[in-house]
Amino acid sequence: MLIIFYFAIKHYRRPQITHNLNNNYPEYKPTVTVLVPIYNEAIVINKTIEAILQSDYPITEILVIDDGSTDATTDIVQKNYGNNKLVKLISKKNSGKSNSLNIGIKNAIGEIIVTIDADTVFHRSTITHLVSHFSDPDVGAVSGNCKVGNIINQLTLWQHIEFVTSNNLEKRAFDVLQCITVVPGSNSAWRKRVVQNIGYYHYDILAEDAELTIRILNADYKVMYEDRAISYEESPETFKSFIKQRVRWSYGILQVAWKHRWNIAHSSNKTLKYFAIPSMLFSYLLFLTSPLIDVIFIASLIEGTKSIYLFALLFYVTDFLNSFVAFKLGKENMKPLLWIFIQRQVYRYLLAYVTWKAVLMALKGVHVGWNKLNRSGNNVHKI
Template identity: 70%
Template sequence: MIFQDETGKRWFKVKALFFTSLLMLLGFVSLFILHRYGVVNLPWTNKFTGQLFAVMKQAFIAYLFFTIVLGFVRMFIIYIFCFKQHRKNKVLTEYRKINKNHLRNFRPSVTVIIPVYNEEVVIRRTVRAILKSDYPVAEILIVDDGSTDQTAEIATKIFHLWDKVKVIKKVNGGKSSALNLGFKQAIGDIVITIDADTVFHKSTISHLVDSFSDPRVAAVSGNCKIGNIINQITLWQHIEYVTANQLEKRAFEELNCITVVPGSNSAWRKSVVQKLGYYHKDTLAEDSELTLRILNAGYKIVYEDRAISYEECPETVRDFIKQRNRWSYGILQVAWKHKKNILTSSNKTLKYFAVPSLLFSYLLFLTSPLIDFIFIAAILSGTSSIYLFALLFYLTDFLNSFIAFKMGKEKMKPLMWVFIQRIGYRYLLAYVTWTAVIRAFRGRQVGWRKLNRSGNNAYKV
């Protein structure tokens, strides 16, 4: 597993560097205090301290200015390509209506893979929704990765009359191994992957398959929505999902640099996945890792907003942090694994926009408490330029969500919480990101840390 360091040497070096720096700082502070109270005569400490604080202040102001300006530039680029993709989709929709009889001839065989581990609460609805699909799937493979509950037994008992539903039991080996087993046994040319807590709309598979009529397309990312909006933490995730899908996914598709095709709602050309060696097991973000390999191999990845799914998101702060710790750590692993491939990639938008955008997001999460501190200090000190820039940034952030909800035809009521959501999210994600970075330095093995299912998905099958 990437970042794993059983010797502990890396973490020892990090701690040694940290404590050495801390001791040097404490030593200087002690000398400054002793001089201030006349115990020792060290006049250089006053001059050095003044210069140090002046440099720190200028550095903080420059950093805030840099992040705001870079954020605006990033958003401007996303707006341009998002609206470009949206206009293109309108044309495609008209084309599909006019040529619907011809397009119906493209009907590749499809296998749906559901990797499961202790999913007895939700497996019924997931499979039933797929069976109601308007696309005739060849088979549904439920790959049981060593569940300790009744998942396999329930699936076998309820769906034994459907020949296309097959339960495959295996020893626990992780989600990647379950997906790989499913791919190797799949008979479909197109493979749909779906998480056990996710429910498909009846037309989702049809829309996922449409794009594969283009032989350059190797993967399609669906439109993931939250199905259990029951409290503030789930509402915040709803805002996040809509904004990310309707803005970033659209723009990144137009630029052909989507960095993750989520395993909860995705379609893959099986021949390409086979050619690239299936899912790798050395990261916790197996879907993102495979996505980058596909992009680096020169294939095209599409976002299909009509392929709607509803999934169960974490309902408590504790479960949210558990899930995002895995995501953040996994993405760090993927970025580290592919650092050389990214630098030499022929996909220029991946190299010069998508990956820098990802790193910029991590930088913001890591420093968000500092940015808030500078913002408050600017208000108290009367530094109006920083205050106005920050206010403009927050308004732009709101505009992002407003446009995304409008584009996705979502109800606008949740946006009344967007300012609170951004503040709460910043600190949750700052904690998650710092935890992921520290775990990477510590080098300890990080497991999947599966969430318990509530079964609160409100979407009606």
């Protein structure tokens, strides 16, 4: 936590890179294609496209790639945007998100590819901030700042806390160390030429965005984080849907780690090899052993070991300070931090269950499908 905190602050203090790129390169205006892969998104698609159209960046086109929707999604797109020259609908048989994205890239005019999920809403300046980093020819991908747009109950509030602390600390730190392992498909930008050269998205991985990110890093391109490129997405609102989503995420990350184990071990990117991957493995180990850790902790309390009280106090104070700084860096309302202690206790058991389930499924060789979540339309962010 302290190492991540140090580099996150270092990132925040790099105004030349993270806050003044547009001023330094005012003439840099590459062509941009926005990809919106969709499958049964009738409830949310209209708001997503409207937000993109209100972007302050002169985008070249919006490619909406329909993966064989069975609801009214395509009818809504055709009815509302059929006469809009920027919006182009590509329909195909159901074959998965990676295939949709690859078809979009192959048909794209833009030099820069921006991807967004159908339940996500961009801020007006998001694309501008994402694109600005590509003025550096060594940049292959840029991650935006994802936020929860449907804070309607305790579970989504806890996810909001997780998103803020993760994006505003880990992503900042990993940016400085040049070892960002996941550029989220819901808010990302990619240099088209780089994606083409390294072989597009792969179909055999659930975490297709993480897998592509690792290949870009191993190809010696930079992967950046832009905190001003803000998006609001719809997070799971029930425990059942949360478990379903996180099992897919965890299983997908395990697939990526296994698939690229040799490449990572021999990577020239030392921070990826010696910091980011060990940090990820440590997180998995922590989730897997959290019930055992609590048993040992309770046993120590019964035994009356004084050092355990000091350690617990130090841990929770450090964790709270890190969370406080993360909210401060993100200019977020501090009120959710009142829940931080309870969130940490309950949330880690949810993640422990998810991690154990993903690991056991991986060991058994069980196939995990995409398990797309049903949209609620509760993303309350105003365009």
